[in-house]
Amino acid sequence: MAKNCVFCGIVSGDLPARVVYQDDNVISFLSKDAESFGHTLIVPKEHFPDLYSIPEKLLGAILAVVKKISIHYKNILGASGVNLLHASGKSAQQSVFHFHIHLIPRFDDDNLDLWPHLEPKEWNKDEFLQKVKL
Numbered sequence: 387m388a389k390n391c392v393f394c395g396i397v398s399g400d401l402p403a404r405v406v407y408q409d410d411n412v413i414s415f416l417s418k419d420a421e422s423f424g425h426t427l428i429v430p431k432e433h434f435p436d437l438y439s440i441p442e443k444l445l446g447a448i449l450a451v452v453k454k455i456s457i458h459y460k461n462i463l464g465a466s467g468v469n470l471l472h473a474s475g476k477s478a479q480q481s482v483f484h485f486h487i488h489l490i491p492r493f494d495d496d497n498l499d500l501w502p503h504l505e506p507k508e509w510n511k512d513e514f515l516q517k518v519k520l
């Protein structure tokens with residue numbers, strides 16, 4: 387548990403949250419500033435700051451809960467789609483440094499557009515590929 391971490395506070399019960407689901411490793415609750423209907427966070431109970439530090443096994447458990455809740459919202463709410471959002475690192479606009487995934491259930495008439503509209507930019511993809519290919 388990390389000091390001054392709002393998500394650790396929710397896990398310990400020191401801070402209130404509207405919990406949708408929890409098991410031994412993962413907790414899921416409604417986003418406090420839910421910008422859209424059903425905006426839900428999926429969070430490991432153990433504190434890891436970001437994607438770089440989280441163990442793969444725990445990441446798998448989190449994604450299993452993401453899938454479970456997506457299917458649940460489809461069945462219960464009639465969601466016809468889902469967006470997942472995640473940020474790791476300040477440059478990616480991460481605001482709470484306890485790993486989390488945003489789940490946004492989508493509906494045919496919700497009028498949301500969660501894809502960024504970026505200007506096309508030229509960059510050398512061959513050079514990039516040569517550098518990064520595993």
Ligand SMILES: [Zn+2]
Nearest residue numbers: 391394433484
């Ligand atoms: Zn934490």
